Amino acid sequence: MRPGFHIKRNTRxxxxxxxxxxxxxxxxxxxxxxxxxxxxxxxxxxxxxxxATSFTEVNISAPVKTIITVxxxxxxxxxxxxxxxxxxNIRTDIKDGRLSIxxxxxxxxxxxxxxxxxxxxxxxxxxxxxxxxxxxxxxxIRNKQFETKLSGAGDVLIDNLLTGRFIxxxxxxxxxxxxxxxxxxxxxxxxxxxxxxxxxxxxxxxxANVSGAGLIELRATQKLNAKITGAGDIxxxxxxxxxSSVSGAGTISNxx
Numbered sequence: 001m002r003p004g005f006h007i008k009r010n011t012r013x014x015x016x017x018x019x020x021x022x023x024x025x026x027x028x029x030x031x032x033x034x035x036x037x038x039x040x041x042x043x044x045x046x047x048x049x050x051x052a053t054s055f056t057e058v059n060i061s062a063p064v065k066t067i068i069t070v071x072x073x074x075x076x077x078x079x080x081x082x083x084x085x086x087x088x089n090i091r092t093d094i095k096d097g098r099l100s101i102x103x104x105x106x107x108x109x110x111x112x113x114x115x116x117x118x119x120x121x122x123x124x125x126x127x128x129x130x131x132x133x134x135x136x137x138x139x140x141i142r143n144k145q146f147e148t149k150l151s152g153a154g155d156v157l158i159d160n161l162l163t164g165r166f167i168x169x170x171x172x173x174x175x176x177x178x179x180x181x182x183x184x185x186x187x188x189x190x191x192x193x194x195x196x197x198x199x200x201x202x203x204x205x206x207x208a209n210v211s212g213a214g215l216i217e218l219r220a221t222q223k224l225n226a227k228i229t230g231a232g233d234i235x236x237x238x239x240x241x242x243x244s245s246v247s248g249a250g251t252i253s254n255x256x
Contacts (some may be wrong), residue, residue, distance in 0.1 A: 041083035041111035069138030082115035150174035170194035190214030
């Protein structure tokens with residue numbers, strides 16, 4: 001939380017929720033690993049250029065650190081860096097304008113060195129990340145609508161967002177940070193122990209919904225509809241007309 005602003009938090013409930021989440025994820029990983037081949041990174045670290053055509057959606061389910069550069073004047077490109085034997089098991093497929101980065105079937109990747117995916121696209125309308133994928137988006141997203149969906153424990157950092165509508169849905173312990181920008185309408189939802197930090201994003205109207213022990217930080221100028229179920233928190237800046245609903249130990253706070 002930023003200096004000078006404190007939110008009372010039900011740390012016991014949040015801690016219990018995260019513990020249960022981690023145990024559930026661990027059990028799921030053990031269950032899913034049955035019958036799969038675990039491949040560890042070894043040998044040379046190489047850089048590969050993958051074939052790329054135009055795309056506006058990115059779907060990441062592989063354990064890679066992804067750096068996306070939005071550049072309308074540049075051609076689409078995909079570059080991977082990592083152990084050669086691991087890159088051989090990473091798929092980059094483009095179909096109907098959607099880039100999917102995934103691991104080959106029946107394979108689990110184990111590495112002590114990040115696999116880096118550097119992507120360039122003209123603009124982006126949708127970003128989905130599963131598992132522990134970390135994503136950075138540089139440049140300015142200017143699409144009419146931008147939607148992001150995180151499931152798992154990954155982090156997404158967006159530099160600048162200028163769009164009519166922004167939709168964000170986080171389930172699990174994922175984190176989204178929007179540094180700057182402006183949108184007409186924002187629909188923000190956190191289920192679990194995740195967080196959305198978007199004080200730097202100016203929203204005309206916003207819907208913020210937290211269920212569980214999550215956190216949403218946002219800035220709204222006209223209207224804010226805030227709803228909490230559980231021990232989560234919503235903090236807002238600006239002077240919007242606020243409609244609020246809290247069921248549980250959560251708090252909705254003015255952070256000005």
